[in-house]
Amino acid sequence: MSGFRTTMLLAALTALFMGLGYTLGGSGGAMIALVVAAGMNLFTYWNADKIVLSMHGAREVDEQSAPDFVGLVRQLAMRAGLPMPRVYIIDSPHPNAFATGRNPQNAAVAATTGLLAMLNRDEIAGVMAHELGHVRNRDTLVMTMTATIAGAISMLANFGMFFGHDRERGGNMLATIAAMLIAPFAAMIVQLAISRTREYGADRAGAEISGKPRALASALAKLAQGAERVPNPVAEANPAAAALYIVPALSGRGGDSLFSTHPDTGNRIAALEEMAVRMGGQPAMPGSASVPVSRKRRSALDPLGRG
Template sequence: MTNTIKTWLLMGVLTVLLVLLGRVIGGTTGAFTFFLIALAMNFISYYFSDTLVIKMTGSYPVSEAEAPELYSIVRNLSLKAGIPMPKIYITPSPQPNAFATGRNPEHAAVAVTEGLLNLLNRQEIEGVLAHEIAHIKNRDILIGTIAAAMAGAISMLADVFRWGLFFGGGRDDDNNPGGLIADLILLILAPIAALLVQLAISRSREYLADETGAKLAGSPVGLAEALKKLHAYSLRIPMEVSPAASHMFIINPLNGRALMALFSTHPPIEDRIERLYAMRW
């Protein structure tokens, strides 16, 4: 199963959860209404994602005169990907890492940390940047925003249902206690399931960006070797970054904190490296 197919199957699961929970509370119209509310809430962060994430991470623009090799790599990868060249930023952190952002290829930016430039060789930097260009090419910001909107709508629906039950509302199930129990189970499990599916979509897009990036770079070796170094240093060098922006990076910048793999936005590094080496041609 390709990562693209997996992404849309997971989107389908979110849709089913949203419709089921919506029908319990307000029918199909109720589900659609809450989806629109969640979409509106996420639209602002999506539309201004390039500006917001750059500010959140303290990244600063760099000129071609200041970083000619960086510009050369990004320009070459952008041409291969068939997208406009994104803006280039440097993040003032000793932890080696990188991210891409922007609502579409025409409004995109890539950023690398000072630590990454100091640690990696050219082939590894190219592998990392190819991964970030792949995110832009694959429109992962848009896909992530839609997934977040659907998961958010499910959570809001569950909140409405919970408050309705608290104040004596909800469905009229006095003669059908089994229906009330089913509603309560759905109320508890749907938001958790939605979150897990949203995170699974994020991990799927990371795998896809690794695959696409390896093809853009012409070899998976640079990215695989870079991931080894980035992971090792992320465990030793902390990064002061908001958890809200952590999912944007090529590896979780908060890796040093104990997180269950199930609740991680990133796939296990070992799996990503193994998959990349399996691609060698």
């Protein structure tokens, strides 16, 4: 269902682009805008992982520097049938995580030290399984396609401001101006809708990969509260990066609204609880997801020994 919805939203973006081009009537300008937008997003597609990781000051870790964390990701990747991704840690108290890379063969996953200090092992496994779910579902490719079309719409609208509408078609100037103002806004709404749809899919995939839906639900509850309290300088400076994370990175931006980057956390938790029942899972037992990770284990997860 989420795949069908994403396809329909991508189709809506494409129709929006074609409709704007028709309204403006500038076929030459539309082609230039599309080529430039495609070129920009092609560059982003090939270099997105480097850009995002550098933006966050992420450092790559391995079995020597973070044995527990990397070992956990390796185990989850094997269960998901994926190549081992590169693993990064971000030195930030803001608790969050994300995946990046153009395909499973070039993927990277990252978590903040705030997340590693806040969650126990089962919850961390749920979070990283969620990120591997994004990789397996090729969400980075979907979002790149979305960004390409939405970028073309915005650029075409900007061109329209300069070149106007096709007078040979007798277009209405007010309609043209309205289209130039409304189309980029509508494209943004569709982008956010696609982002929310992909989060539900990654939650399902993460629960399947980890085998513990309730651990992921517990992690989402903790992370949503923690991310609300602790600011994220990267997301504040670059709001477009907010859709990357497993929970909203901007205060007051969650909740299934048109302008939210993520589904409501409560709805996500409810869906995971239903999934746990279908999988025949029982409430977390002592010593599992309900017990905080030991200081020794947490030190292994965080090479800096924080928390």
